Every structure is written in structure tokens, then in C-alpha cells.
Amino acid sequence: MTKDLERDLGLFAVIAISMGAMIGSGIFILPGIAMAEAGPAVILAFVIAAILVVPAALSIAELGTAMPEAGGDYVFIERGMGPAMGTIAGLGTWLMLMLKGALALVGGMFYLEAVMALPSVEAVAVTFAVVLIAINLIGVKQTGGLQLIMVVVMLVILSVFVAGSIIRVDGANYDPFFTEGMGGVFTATATVLVSYAGVTKVAAVAEEIEDPGRNLPLGLLVSLVATSILYALLVFVLVGVIEGEALAGEEAPMAEAVDLLFGELFLYAIVLAALLALISTANAGILTASRYPLALSRDDLFLDVFEYIHPRFATPVVAILSTGGIMVLAILTLDVEQIAKSAGAFQILVYILVCGALIAFRERDLEWYDPEFSTPGYPWVQLFGIASGVFIISRMELLPIVGSIAIVIGGFVWYRLYAKERVEREGVAKGLARREAGRQFVRDTEAQFERSDQYEVLIPIRRDVTREQEDALIQMAAPIVRRRGGRIRVVRFDEVPDQVPLDTAADELTSEDVEFETRTDHLVRYLEVPVEVGEIVSHDSRHAVVNFAERTGADLVLARQRPTSRLETLFGRDADWIMEHAPCDVVFVQHEQRGEIDEIAVVTDRSPFNDPLKVELADAIADTLGASVRFLFPVSADAPEELLETIEAYHDDLDDLCTVPVESTIVRTDDEVEGLSEALAAADLVMLSTVTHRRLPDLFVERRSDRLAAAIEQPVLLVHSKKTRRGSFLRPILNRVLFD
Structure with a gap:
């Protein structure tokens, strides 16, 4: 039995993942550092950095649609340029993501310090790091919905800030504009380039993207354009409302601007946005970075111990612990500026290798290499990406340059001494071609498969x-x-x-x-x-x-489906989500089946969709098992005769749908759950209607079907027709008024 991988990330999820990874240190931390290097022209640094990312983003989009595999840039470089370059890329990306996570944690603490006294920024950052490491060790999920909500919240807060402060921009703050010349602009570009590192992060989950030929390139470009525009507006406002000397070197520039313009109330809002963005970035850094030593180990390029998966939590424990440990070390030994520039240098190195990998795949003219998206302007776009990357690295300070050279030399030496004898493949390996050809065959077969009417x-x-x-x-x-x-x-x-x-x-x-x-x-x-x-x-x-x-x-x-509590309903049940989105009827089974089924009880509620479905299912099961069906409808003890006649006629109509013996019971009771529970005691299987829960209303008023299912011991089928639509909380009231 083979296992298929589920593609469940749509276009908005791709944009949310990419933007969520970018909206962080780029705007909350780096403007002050970059301002000290470029002066008011720092806005150009952010624009130029976005342009320099485009070649790598386009290359990632093409490679991702040709090989939609988990792993992203490391996989593309390793398969295209060989395991030696793959080792360098894997180690470089690993370090970049760890440094980016460390930068986010330290920066987040500077914002927290703006509203409360901290004993030590580094100590609190390390504490948060330990918590995030623990979260990743036990495998707590990140959901696309939560990521999307966080991105929307941040965008709303930042947009309000721009709208409210842009009219207060002082043009005098931009005169003179090039205080540090173009050399300062390029130096600042190298510093802020890490702001856009998240644009290619989504390639690491390319295998999980629906319709990657459309959603991957479109999501990357939309998120890059939107983020670069947002960065430009925010930097324009920051420079225009804060004097240059005050902004240069400021570790929490957004907090400084908000406190200056809007006062304490909005300061708390911007600190909240910063903490959401930066802690999310740090957590994503641990999550994503830990995949790289795992991938290297699986490809025999790194120590086998990094491949270990914890039997209980199903997470790569060694990879996560080592990733978190290096992040903590960076927090304790490097300052914010050093972390940012080192991370940027490693990111540029990976961008250069990605562009080179695309050229390698294109020039080999492989039959199986058939991307759904092709980079426009090949090969000039990739050559520009390589040349501009080398130029920007040359504009950096000594530490990041030495670090980049060390990664290249160290990765090559490690490959020669450890990995070379363990691998036999070369760039664009034949094994990959066979595997991808097989996957393409599966995709083609699925596309040609025509479902019958069964x-x-x-x-x-x-x-x-x-x-x-x-x-x-x-x-x-x-x-x-x-x-x-x-x-x-x-x-x-x-x-x-x-x-x-x-x-x-x-x-x-x-x-x-x-x-x-x-x-x-x-x-x-x-x-x-x-x-x-x-x-x-x-x-x-x-x-x-x-x-x-x-x-x-x-x-x-x-x-x-196991019985759920009201608290679980408040936070959202998987069953509700499935009922809301499934393209077909849904039935959930609760309680264990005990013995043979002789009688199936169907609790009717005059639903035009659920009742016929319940009757149809009950009749099919009863017909096969030789059982009978009994309809039950609860009414109040003083219900009028007209209502009883209406229900009896309704049950007669349902009876016409059945091929098995049917009985009808009207349960007179002032407590529907208690009365039905007693009436259902003789049944072997019970069928109830269910609909999607409304989180807050159902927290206070539990549904009858939930209370009844919990009150009886028989197996229960909770039936939901695809034709049923969730209405407002007024629907049950209106139904009772109209029918009772």
C-alpha cells in the first residue's frame, strides 16, 4: 500500500505563509539599523532588496512546479547542482533560518520592553525560545487559518498606522536624501534583504500546494509585491515622522513612532502586532529550519542521528533541539545588527545557488523536466540574480562575508570527508528523474480517471x-x-x-x-x-x-466521532468543519455497537433534507439486516391534536419511502431529552440529525442531538445532508414558532 500526500494549501494559504514569514523583522527591527547606514534613502534599500529577490522567487516558482516536493530550495539545489552544492545550500539555509528566528525573538523583546520593564532582553528572548522549542518538540500544530488571521490582524494594524501617520510626514526629514551616498544604500540593502527571506519559504511545502502551477508563482509574486509596497510605505512614514538621529540605530522604531504620534493606547496595539509577527516568525524559524538537517540526514549528507523521529510525538527531536540550541547561542553572543547581516548573507548565498540550479536543470534538457510555470527572461533573470547577489555580499561587513565563505568551505569539506562515500548520485540524478516520472504518471492517470455513477x-x-x-x-x-x-x-x-x-x-x-x-x-x-x-x-x-x-x-x-465537550465546540470541531465544507452527505457514528441490530430508531424533526436521508439510510441497513424501523417525534405534553395529526401524516409520508416494517411513535414529554431517552431504550441503533455548531450560541445552549447522543448508550448515527445550510441562531426559534 502506497501513501499519497495531501495537497491542502490554496492560493490564500500560500500568500499567508509567505507574507507571514516576511512581515516581521523587516519592518519592526531593521529600519533603524538600515537608517544608520543609508540615511533617508533607506526606502530605496527596501525597494532594491525586493527587486533582487525576484530572480530567486521566479526560479523557486518554476522549480517548485516541476518538482513539487517537500524541502524547497535545498532539494532543488541538491538535485540540480549535485550533493556537494546541496550540502552547502542545506547548511546555509539552516543557519539563515536559525539566525532569522533569533533576530525575531530579540527584536520582539525590544518591543515588549517598550511597555514593561524587562530584567534582560536576552534572558527573556531565551525564555521564549525554550518555550517555542518545547512546542515544536511535542508537535503542536500551526494552522493555515491561524496564520491567515495573524497576517490579517498585522496588516490591519499596520495599515491603520500608515493611514493615520502619513499626513504627519515632515518633508524636511528627507533633505538631504543621499546622506551616505549609493554605497550606503547598497550596504543597507544587504542588511534588509533578510526581510524578504520568507518569500521562498513556501517552496519548502511545495508538495502540499493545490494546483502548484498557478498557486505557487502567483502566491510568491503577490506576497512579494504586497510586502514590498507595505515596507516602502512604512519606511516612508518612519523616516518622515522621526528625526534621523532618533531613528538611526533605534531597536524598536515602530514603537517609537507610535508613541510619538498616537500615544499609549495605540502603542499597545503596535506592540501586540510586533509580538505576533516576531514570535510567529521565530516559531516558523524553528519549525522550518529543523527540516533541513532532517532532509540532509535522509539524503546521507549529514549525521544519521538528525533523522531520528520521536516515537510518541512524531517530531525530529535531535533536529529541533540542535536548531533551538544554535538560536539560543546566537541570542546570547551576537547583537541584533550582526544577526541580521549574517542571516542576510546566508540568504543571498542560497539565492545565488537557486538561480544556478535552475540554469542546471534547463541546460540539461531533461525529458521529465516539464514545469507548469516557466521563468520569463531566462537565462538573463538568473544571471542577474547571481551577479547582483555576489555584488551585495561584497558590500557587507567582514563578519557576514567570512561567515558566507566559511559555509561554502565548511560544507564542501564536510561533503568530501563525510558524505561523498555515502552517495552515488550526481546533479539532476537519474533516480530523481525516474521518481518524478512515476509521480507524473500517477497524476496523469488521476486526471484521466472518470468516475462512474456508482x-x-x-x-x-x-x-x-x-x-x-x-x-x-x-x-x-x-x-x-x-x-x-x-x-x-x-x-x-x-x-x-x-x-x-x-x-x-x-x-x-x-x-x-x-x-x-x-x-x-x-x-x-x-x-x-x-x-x-x-x-x-x-x-x-x-x-x-x-x-x-x-x-x-x-x-x-x-x-x-467521539462525544465532544462544549469547550471543544467553542474552539472549533473537526466534525463541524467537515460538515461545512464536504461536497457530500456526512454521517458521524458515536458509541460502540453491541450485539445484533433488530430495531433502528429514527428521531424525526421535519427537516426537508436530513429526514429523508436518515430514512433512506435506516431502510437500507434494516433491509439488509432484517431489522425494523421506528420513527419518533417529541412533542410537549399538552400538544394540540392538530399537531399530532400533522406529525402522523408526516410519518406516513416517510413510511412510503421504506421497504421494511415501520412503526411511528409520538413521544409526549416536557423534557425532550429525557422523554426520548426512555423511548429509545429498546432500539439497537439511533439516527439523529446534526448541523454545524455555532461556537458562542452552542456554548450556552447545547443542541438536542448532542444532549440526546450523550444520554443514551446505543450506537448513534448523526446525519447531515449536504443540502442543509447553517442558518442564524434564529432558525430554531422560527422553526418552533412556525411548526409548534
């Missing part, structure tokens, strides 16, 4: 589903498929922490994987319906389930 039930299996529960789901789906004619797809959705590349998890066939396939094959032998088994690896199972259902044209998702 009814398909998708059973998503997660790690917390036991063997008995899985068997019960398959046996419950079998009558439905047998009635309609179709098949069952049993897919194990393996969710791995964000700290682990998807291809790492996909390459590992565990004993659990073998046991899953074996037991499923054994179970389906005696079923009279076709069953297909597969496994998908993703960072977000709920997205993967919905995407797979949409891609395969599933008609019904039948999944296991």
Missing part, C-alpha cells in the same frame, strides 16, 4: 479509531452500498506534525500500516461489495478528508 462511501480512519470501530464502520456502510450499487473507500488519514515533511512520513511503512491493510483485506473478503483501501499523509486531516471526498466524487462520508 454510489461511493468514504470511510476516513484516523489513528484513534480502533480495529473494532473500523470493522463496525465498514459493516455499516456495506448495506448502503449494496442497496445503491457502488463501493466503499477505506482511507487511513495519517496526520503528522508540521515539523515533519510529508514525504518523510510517506516513505515510512510502519507495522501499523501493514496491520491496517492486512486486517481490512481480511474483513472485506466476506462482504458482497467492493472495498478499496488507501492511506493519505497530511498535516491537516480534516482538509484531507474533504479534498479526497471532492476529488473522488464521494456520495457519503461515514466517520467515527
Whole structure:
């Protein structure tokens, strides 16, 4: 059984990841440092830096669509220019990301110090680093939705700042403009170039992007243009409202400007935005940087110990600890300016190698190299990227230049002494060509696959589903498929922490994987319906389930769901997200099945969509198992006769849909949950309607279906029709007024 990798990052997720990685140190820390080097012309440094990033961004976009693999720039350089250059690129990118994370933490503490007294900036930064290391060790997820919210919050705060302060810009602060000449501008460009390092970060997750031929290049360019415009506006305002001597060398320039213009209230808002941006950048730095020693180790270019994955947390423990340790060391030994310039130097080195890798792939004229996006202006764009990168490094101070040279020499020496004997591949390896050709064949086959009109039930299996529960789901789906004619797809959705590349998890066939396939094959032998088994690896199972259902044209998702608390509803349940986004009907199963099923109870609620679906499913299961169906409807103890007649007529209409014996029960009770619980005591299987939860309203008023499912011991099917639309909190009130 092979494992597929789930693509669940759309265009907005690509933009959010890229912008979220860029909006950080670039605007919150570096303007003051760069101002000291370029004077008022610092705005040109940010614009020039954005232009210099374009060749690498375009090259990354093309390479990412040709080889949408986890790993990004390291993979492209290693495959294109050989393992020696790959070693240099991997080590350089690793160091750059660690330094960028360290810079973000130190800078964040300067902003925190603007509103409260800190014993030591470095000590508090180290404390935050330790917390983030622990978070990554246990595999706490970062979600695309959270990242998008943080980016939106930051953009709103920064936009309000620009709009409110641009009218207060003093033109005298720009006279003279070139106080340090173009030499100072280029020096400042080298300093701020690390601000745009995040634009290529998304290439590290290229394998997870939907429609990479469109979303990868478009997302990279949109995020780069938007961020560069934002940087230019913010720097223009900062220089225009703060005197040059005060801004030059200022470690928290945004806080200084806000405090000067808007006072204490908005100061707290900007500090919040800075902390969100910088701590998020630092956490992303640990998460992303730790993937590089892991990738190097898997390619036999680094020590095997970095490949170790913790059996409980499923995270690369050694890679994370070493990454965090070096970040802490940088915080304690380097100042902000040294960290920024060293990170920028390593980033430029990687940009040069990326442009070289694209040239290597193009000039080899490989049959399998067929990118969905081609860089315009080849090869001049790449040659410009290489030449401009070398020029900018030459404008740097001694420390970052020496560091860059040391990385090149050290990486080459390490490769010669350690890795050369362990690898046999060369640049643009034949093994890669075969592997990518195989993947292209799979993609072509999927594109040509035409789904039949048969009814398909998708059973998503997660790690917390036991063997008995899985068997019960398959046996419950079998009558439905047998009635309609179709098949069952049993897919194990393996969710791995964000700290682990998807291809790492996909390459590992565990004993659990073998046991899953074996037991499923054994179970389906005696079923009279076709069953297909597969496994998908993703960072977000709920997205993967919905995407797979949409891609395969599933008609019904039948999944296991444990009872959830109101607090979980407040923070958002996976089940609600699936119901909201699934392209088909969804049924969740709660409680264990005990013994044979002789009676299926359907609690009706006059839903024009859920009730017919419940009846259809109940009739199919009952017909196969030789069971009967009973409809139940609760009414108040003093309900009028007209209502009772209406319900009886409604149940008669539902009865016409059934092929098995049907009974109808009207439950008179002033407590619906208690009354229904007693009436359902004799049933072997219960069917209830469910809809997506509204977080705040459902926190205070729990839904009847949730309370009823928790009150009974029988297995419960919570049924949600794809035609059901979530209404406002007024819908239940209106239904009660109109029907009761």
C-alpha cells in the first residue's frame, strides 16, 4: 500500500505563509539599523532588496512546479547542482533560518520592553525560545487559518498606522536624501534583504500546494509585491515622522513612532502586532529550519542521528533541539545588527545557488523536466540574480562575508570527508528523474480517471479509531452500498506534525500500516461489495478528508466521532468543519455497537433534507439486516391534536419511502431529552440529525442531538445532508414558532 500526500494549501494559504514569514523583522527591527547606514534613502534599500529577490522567487516558482516536493530550495539545489552544492545550500539555509528566528525573538523583546520593564532582553528572548522549542518538540500544530488571521490582524494594524501617520510626514526629514551616498544604500540593502527571506519559504511545502502551477508563482509574486509596497510605505512614514538621529540605530522604531504620534493606547496595539509577527516568525524559524538537517540526514549528507523521529510525538527531536540550541547561542553572543547581516548573507548565498540550479536543470534538457510555470527572461533573470547577489555580499561587513565563505568551505569539506562515500548520485540524478516520472504518471492517470455513477462511501480512519470501530464502520456502510450499487473507500488519514515533511512520513511503512491493510483485506473478503483501501499523509486531516471526498466524487462520508465537550465546540470541531465544507452527505457514528441490530430508531424533526436521508439510510441497513424501523417525534405534553395529526401524516409520508416494517411513535414529554431517552431504550441503533455548531450560541445552549447522543448508550448515527445550510441562531426559534 502506497501513501499519497495531501495537497491542502490554496492560493490564500500560500500568500499567508509567505507574507507571514516576511512581515516581521523587516519592518519592526531593521529600519533603524538600515537608517544608520543609508540615511533617508533607506526606502530605496527596501525597494532594491525586493527587486533582487525576484530572480530567486521566479526560479523557486518554476522549480517548485516541476518538482513539487517537500524541502524547497535545498532539494532543488541538491538535485540540480549535485550533493556537494546541496550540502552547502542545506547548511546555509539552516543557519539563515536559525539566525532569522533569533533576530525575531530579540527584536520582539525590544518591543515588549517598550511597555514593561524587562530584567534582560536576552534572558527573556531565551525564555521564549525554550518555550517555542518545547512546542515544536511535542508537535503542536500551526494552522493555515491561524496564520491567515495573524497576517490579517498585522496588516490591519499596520495599515491603520500608515493611514493615520502619513499626513504627519515632515518633508524636511528627507533633505538631504543621499546622506551616505549609493554605497550606503547598497550596504543597507544587504542588511534588509533578510526581510524578504520568507518569500521562498513556501517552496519548502511545495508538495502540499493545490494546483502548484498557478498557486505557487502567483502566491510568491503577490506576497512579494504586497510586502514590498507595505515596507516602502512604512519606511516612508518612519523616516518622515522621526528625526534621523532618533531613528538611526533605534531597536524598536515602530514603537517609537507610535508613541510619538498616537500615544499609549495605540502603542499597545503596535506592540501586540510586533509580538505576533516576531514570535510567529521565530516559531516558523524553528519549525522550518529543523527540516533541513532532517532532509540532509535522509539524503546521507549529514549525521544519521538528525533523522531520528520521536516515537510518541512524531517530531525530529535531535533536529529541533540542535536548531533551538544554535538560536539560543546566537541570542546570547551576537547583537541584533550582526544577526541580521549574517542571516542576510546566508540568504543571498542560497539565492545565488537557486538561480544556478535552475540554469542546471534547463541546460540539461531533461525529458521529465516539464514545469507548469516557466521563468520569463531566462537565462538573463538568473544571471542577474547571481551577479547582483555576489555584488551585495561584497558590500557587507567582514563578519557576514567570512561567515558566507566559511559555509561554502565548511560544507564542501564536510561533503568530501563525510558524505561523498555515502552517495552515488550526481546533479539532476537519474533516480530523481525516474521518481518524478512515476509521480507524473500517477497524476496523469488521476486526471484521466472518470468516475462512474456508482454510489461511493468514504470511510476516513484516523489513528484513534480502533480495529473494532473500523470493522463496525465498514459493516455499516456495506448495506448502503449494496442497496445503491457502488463501493466503499477505506482511507487511513495519517496526520503528522508540521515539523515533519510529508514525504518523510510517506516513505515510512510502519507495522501499523501493514496491520491496517492486512486486517481490512481480511474483513472485506466476506462482504458482497467492493472495498478499496488507501492511506493519505497530511498535516491537516480534516482538509484531507474533504479534498479526497471532492476529488473522488464521494456520495457519503461515514466517520467515527467521539462525544465532544462544549469547550471543544467553542474552539472549533473537526466534525463541524467537515460538515461545512464536504461536497457530500456526512454521517458521524458515536458509541460502540453491541450485539445484533433488530430495531433502528429514527428521531424525526421535519427537516426537508436530513429526514429523508436518515430514512433512506435506516431502510437500507434494516433491509439488509432484517431489522425494523421506528420513527419518533417529541412533542410537549399538552400538544394540540392538530399537531399530532400533522406529525402522523408526516410519518406516513416517510413510511412510503421504506421497504421494511415501520412503526411511528409520538413521544409526549416536557423534557425532550429525557422523554426520548426512555423511548429509545429498546432500539439497537439511533439516527439523529446534526448541523454545524455555532461556537458562542452552542456554548450556552447545547443542541438536542448532542444532549440526546450523550444520554443514551446505543450506537448513534448523526446525519447531515449536504443540502442543509447553517442558518442564524434564529432558525430554531422560527422553526418552533412556525411548526409548534
